[in-house]
Each structure stands twice: as C-alpha cells, then as structure tokens.
Amino acid sequence: MLDTDLLTKAVGDLDEDSVIKQLQEFAATNPSPEEAQKAVAACQSGMGIVGELFEQGEYFVGDLIFAGELLTNAVEILKPYLGGATSEKIGTIVLGTVAGDLHDIGKNIFKSMAEAAGFEVHDLGIDQPPGNFVEKVKEVKPEIVGMSGVLTLALESMKLTVDALRDAGLRDSIKVIIGGNPVTKEACEQIGADAFTTNAAEGVKICQGWVK
Amino acid sequence: MSDVKALAEERTQLLADVMAGRVPKRVPVCPTITYEYAVEYTGNSLFEAFWHMENFEKISDIICRDFYTDLFPMNYLRFPALYKTLGAKNWMQGSNGFMQHPEVVGLLEEEYDEFIESPYDCIMEKVLPRIYANLDTDPVTRSIVLAKAFKIFNDEFGNIGAVTAKLSAKYGLANVNLFSAAPSAPFDFVADQLRGFRNMMLDIRRNPEKVEAAVKAVTPLVIKMGLPAGPPPPNTAVFIPLHMGPFMRTSDFERFYYPTFKEMVETFVKAGLHVLLFVEQDMMRYLDHLNDLPENTIMWFELGDPKLAKEKVGKKHIITGFYPVTMLKTGTVEQCVDKAKEILDILAPGGRYFFNFDKAPLTFDTAKPENLKAVLEYVAQNADY
Numbered sequence: 183m184l185d186t187d188l189l190t191k192a193v194g195d196l197d198e199d200s201v202i203k204q205l206q207e208f209a210a211t212n213p214s215p216e217e218a219q220k221a222v223a224a225c226q227s228g229m230g231i232v233g234e235l236f237e238q239g240e241y242f243v244g245d246l247i248f249a250g251e252l253l254t255n256a257v258e259i260l261k262p263y264l265g266g267a268t269s270e271k272i273g274t275i276v277l278g279t280v281a282g283d284l285h286d287i288g289k290n291i292f293k294s295m296a297e298a299a300g301f302e303v304h305d306l307g308i309d310q311p312p313g314n315f316v317e318k319v320k321e322v323k324p325e326i327v328g329m330s331g332v333l334t335l336a337l338e339s340m341k342l343t344v345d346a347l348r349d350a351g352l353r354d355s356i357k358v359i360i361g362g363n364p365v366t367k368e369a370c371e372q373i374g375a376d377a378f379t380t381n382a383a384e385g386v387k388i389c390q391g392w393v394k
Numbered sequence: 395m396s397d398v399k400a401l402a403e404e405r406t407q408l409l410a411d412v413m414a415g416r417v418p419k420r421v422p423v424c425p426t427i428t429y430e431y432a433v434e435y436t437g438n439s440l441f442e443a444f445w446h447m448e449n450f451e452k453i454s455d456i457i458c459r460d461f462y463t464d465l466f467p468m469n470y471l472r473f474p475a476l477y478k479t480l481g482a483k484n485w486m487q488g489s490n491g492f493m494q495h496p497e498v499v500g501l502l503e504e505e506y507d508e509f510i511e512s513p514y515d516c517i518m519e520k521v522l523p524r525i526y527a528n529l530d531t532d533p534v535t536r537s538i539v540l541a542k543a544f545k546i547f548n549d550e551f552g553n554i555g556a557v558t559a560k561l562s563a564k565y566g567l568a569n570v571n572l573f574s575a576a577p578s579a580p581f582d583f584v585a586d587q588l589r590g591f592r593n594m595m596l597d598i599r600r601n602p603e604k605v606e607a608a609v610k611a612v613t614p615l616v617i618k619m620g621l622p623a624g625p626p627p628p629n630t631a632v633f634i635p636l637h638m639g640p641f642m643r644t645s646d647f648e649r650f651y652y653p654t655f656k657e658m659v660e661t662f663v664k665a666g667l668h669v670l671l672f673v674e675q676d677m678m679r680y681l682d683h684l685n686d687l688p689e690n691t692i693m694w695f696e697l698g699d700p701k702l703a704k705e706k707v708g709k710k711h712i713i714t715g716f717y718p719v720t721m722l723k724t725g726t727v728e729q730c731v732d733k734a735k736e737i738l739d740i741l742a743p744g745g746r747y748f749f750n751f752d753k754a755p756l757t758f759d760t761a762k763p764e765n766l767k768a769v770l771e772y773v774a775q776n777a778d779y
Binding site: 196243247281335366 | 489497596643
C-alpha cells in the first residue's frame with residue numbers, strides 16, 4: 183500500500199532514490215487506475231511543496247529543474263497503470279517563448295509546475311511570432327496565455343503579441359501573464375499584460391487565482 | 395598636445411584611478427552598447443550588418459559621436475559568419491537576427507570519465523564535432539572548416555581592434571581594455587558548453603564527484619583562455635561573465651563553483667591583469683564570497699541591492715552596473731535621469747565605482763535613444779564622488 187504522505191514528502195525533499203523506490207514498489211502491486219491517479223496527485227502535491235520552498239528562498243532554479251525531471255520520471259513509472267484515469271483539469275494555458283528569443287529553461291520550469299498544478303499546457307516552443315499565439319488561442323480557447331523571454335528584446339515581442347491578440351478580438355477573453363528575467367511592473371503595463379513574474383512558482387499561483 | 399589627446403589622457407587617468415582603488419576626479423562613464431543596437435540605431439538591418447563588418451567603423455563612429463562615453467562603448471560578441479561556417483548549434487540567430495546561445499549538450503553523461511582524464515582531447519574529438527556540425531566530417535574537410543573559421547575570427551577581431559584604436563583616438567576615449575579576453579568560470583564552462591544548464595543541475599545531484607572532477611580538470615584550460623601571450627599592457631582587464639551561481643544552492647556554489655573560480659581570478663591578478671566580473675542575475679547571497687576575491691576586482695552587477703553591495707564589497711572592490719537598462723525602454727527622460735541620481739547617490743561616495751547600466755541595451759527596441767543620451771549626459775556632467 184502506498185503511503186501518499188511519504189511520497190509527497192520525498193518529492194518535496196527532492197529525494198529521487200526514495201521517490202523511485204516507493205513508486206517501483208507501488209507499481210509491483212499492479213495498482214488500479216484510481217490508485218495510480220492518487221500516486222500522481224501525491225507527486226503533484228510534492229511539487230507544490232517544492233514551489234513553496236522556492237518562494238521561501240530555500241530552493242533555487244536548479245532545484246525546480248530537478249523537481250521537473252523527478253516528476254516526469256515518476257509519471258513515466260505510473261503511466262502504464264493510469265488507464266483512462268485523468269486528473270481534473272483546472273484550466274488551459276497557451277505558453278511560448280516570444281519572437282526573437284531562443285531561451286526556454288524558464289518556460290519549461292513554469293510548464294512542468296503548471297501541469298503539476300492541474301493545468302493543460304499547450305507549449306508553442308521558442309521564438310514564436312505573434313501569429314502563432316493567435317492561432318493557438320483560437321484553436322484551444324485557453325483561459326490564460328503565458329509569454330516567456332530572457333533577453334530584454336523579448337519585451338517588445340511580448341507587446342506585439344498582446345497587440346495581435348487584441349487585433350484578433352481575443353484579448354478580452356483571456357488573461358495574459360509574462361515571465362522571465364527582463365519583466366518589470368512598468369514593462370507589464372506597457373505590454374498590456376495582466377500580470378508579470380520572475381518566479382515560476384508565483385506565476386503558477388497567479389494562474390490558479392484566475393481560474394478559481 | 396592636441397585637445398583630443400589630452401582628453402584621452404584625462405579619461406585614461408580617471409579609469410586607471412578607479413581600477414587602482416583611488417578616487418578619481420569624477421565618475422567615469424563606461425556604457426556598453428551592443429553592435430546590434432548600433433546597427434539598428436543607424437537604420438541598418440541586423441541580418442545584413444554582421445555580414446558586412448567593413449561598416450563597423452562607420453556605424454561605431456555614429457555611436458561615439460551621439461552618445462557620451464569615456465571608453466569605446468561597442469560590445470560585439472558573435473559573428474554569424476564564424477558560427478555558420480562551423481555549423482554551430484551553440485550560437486544561433488533568432489528570427490530577428492539576434493545571435494544567442496540556446497541550450498546545447500556537447501558532452502554526454504557517459505563521457506565524464508573520458509573528459510576528466512583528458513579534457514582537451516575530449517573537447518577536440520567529441521565536443522567540437524557535436525556542437526559544430528561542420529566539424530563532424532572527415533579530417534581533411536574538418537581542417538579546412540576550422541582554418542576558414544579562424545581566418546574569419548582573426549579578420550573580424552583584427553578589424554574591430556583597429557577600429558577601436560582609431561575611434562578612441564578620434565574621440566579622445568580612454569586607453570583601457572576591459573575585455574581583453576572572455577573566459578567562463580570553470581563550472582560555467584562545463585555547464586554552458588558541455589553539459590547544458592539543465593543537465594548540469596541534474597548532474598550535481600546524481601554525479602557530484604564527476605562534476606567536481608570535471609570542473610577541476612577544465613580549470614587550466616579556461617585560465618589559459620584568459621591569459622595574454624606576454625605581459626599585459628596597463629589597465630587591461632579580463633572579462634568573466636558569471637552565470638550559474640544564482641541558480642544554485644549556496645552550499646552547491648561553495649562546493650562546485652567557487653574554489654576553481656577563485657583560483658582563476660587569483661591567477662589572472664598574479665599575471666598583472668585586472669578582472670571584470672559580470673555578476674549575472676541576483677548574487678546578493680554571494681557578496682561575502684565575492685568580497686574574498688583579490689582586491690580591486692571589478693564587479694558589474696545586474697540585479698540586487700546596490701546599498702548592500704556597496705556596504706559589503708564596495709570598500710575593497712570596484713562596482714559598476716545596477717542601473718536597470720529596461721528603464722530606458724519603459725521610462726521618461728526625467729524618470730531615467732532620476733534613477734541615475736538615485737544609483738549615483740548610493741554607489742559613488744567613497745569612489746571605487748564607474749557608471750554602466752546593469753547590462754547593455756541589446757536591440758534598438760530595448761532602449762529609447764533619447765533616454766540613453768540623457769542618462770549618459772547627466773552622469774558625465776554631474777557625477778562627482
């Protein structure tokens with residue numbers, strides 16, 4: 183029998199050996215889809231602890247990357263047992279690194295934390311022109327658009343992307359969050375985004391607040 | 395003596411004083427402006443400009459003419475011609491033409507032992523062909539590709555060096571070189587070019603001993619990258635852009651990053667060089683470590699608390715940066731000048747400071763030229779210690 187609290191704690195502690203051992207033992211019992219889903223939820227709660235420790239300054243970006251890897255590996259072990267069981271989706275996010283910027287480490291961290299929090303994330307990739315955001319928003323009708331960038335030149339691309347969403351008549355039906363090293367309150371206002379953050383955990387919290 | 399020569403001497407003295415820890419007559423103004431910014435400011439296209447480096451002088455001249463500076467300001471990093479020739483995966487143009495570094499993996503996890511045993515051979519045989527696709531071929535073609543690449547490299551840097559000297563003489567700019575070489579700290583070298591940012595963060599948990607050994611093994615190579623062939627001219631600094639520290643736990647930084655980095659800085663200082671660190675992101679957690687470096691290390695801070703930095707490293711070292719360059723995009727002229735006043739009031743008293751932004755404006759849309767001009771003029775005319 184799986185002790186979900188122990189699993190959550192091991193994920194929160196980033197204790198990879200313990201997480202993998204617990205899940206392998208659990209998998210050996212040939213769990214039902216419902217049981218496997220509970221194990222996924224326990225891992226996702228552990229990801230929540232990681233986010234909190236990051237916000238408290240106990241953990242750093244490297245820990246978030248490792249946590250994302252840990253969660254991916256955990257879900258790999260559980261996948262064969264999940265069957266049709268899926269966790270409840272709390273919202274949809276269209277995510278991408280904006281035009282001109284090839285960086286994606288921050289975006290990927292945000293993505294894995296948002297997925298762990300229950301969002302369905304459509305990741306466009308890097309260096310995405312405004313038109314690709316517009317098309318994807320039309321297609322999947324998300325509640326939220328997340329734009330990422332590391333270089334200061336990303337700010338102008340973010341503005342052009344928001345402008346394009348507005349021109350397509352989509353801006354009022356979505357919330358826009360921007361993230362990455364160069365974003366500031368002033369930049370957020372100029373870009374016309376609803377929120378900004380340089381902290382993936384905080385970004386996920388903002389998104390959770392929007393879909394409550 | 396001509397006015398312009400006297401001006402150059404005066405400016406050289408300002409910076410020489412700062413670099414030696416003496417209080418100069420006024421705060422030197424040393425902005426770094428990317429060539430990309432200059433290209434677009436002068437109405438040229440990024441995609442074309444880097445293939446026509448014969449225009450470097452003309453374009454740089456306009457920047458020197460239009461913006462106040464005490465030191466040649468152009469910051470040029472990467473030439474597409476060089477990296478295209480190599481088939482590079484570690485430096486690429488974005489859709490806007492801006493050259494940048496995507497995440498790459500040059501060294502596989504299972505190659506750590508081989509790397510530790512002989513880092514140079516492993517870089518030549520395994521890493522380079524993986525990062526530079528055009529070197530992944532037969533030895534004859536590879537040697538031709540490499541020869542072409544070095545021809546481009548030498549031609550471009552030769553041209554830049556000549557233009558730097560010529561325009562510095564024309565505008566009476568300081569005879570100081572803050573970027574004589576740009577080696578990475580040993581840990582950053584392994585992270586950025588060999589294992590990748592993401593893998594490195596996994597490796598320090600899964601293979602800590604190997605990471606430690608690889609960082610030690612590469613240290614003599616990166617030190618060699620920074621050392622000049624002969625004794626360096628006065629007022630020459632080697633530039634070390636710090637990268638991974640802020641993303642690591644302090645205990646990991648102390649184990650994996652700091653010892654070899656400190657050794658590197660100390661070696662450069664012993665060789666008669668100054669050291670300019672780009673202190674990327676927020677490294678306020680590491681101010682005590684930075685303060686432990688040899689006296690008069692120049693620290694170009696990006697983010698963090700200027701007051702705290704001044705207090706903790708400002709008596710022993712030299713500070714620059716901290717001015718948020720994004721203000722030049724989002725602020726009014728008045729707000730931008732006010733920000734300069736605020737930064738100067740904190741960092742200038744007592745000396746050991748020169749003016750620069752927290753990072754260079756990248757492309758033209760990242761900084762309004764009227765803001766950039768106003769701030770530089772203000773600092774030049776008003777900044778005493």
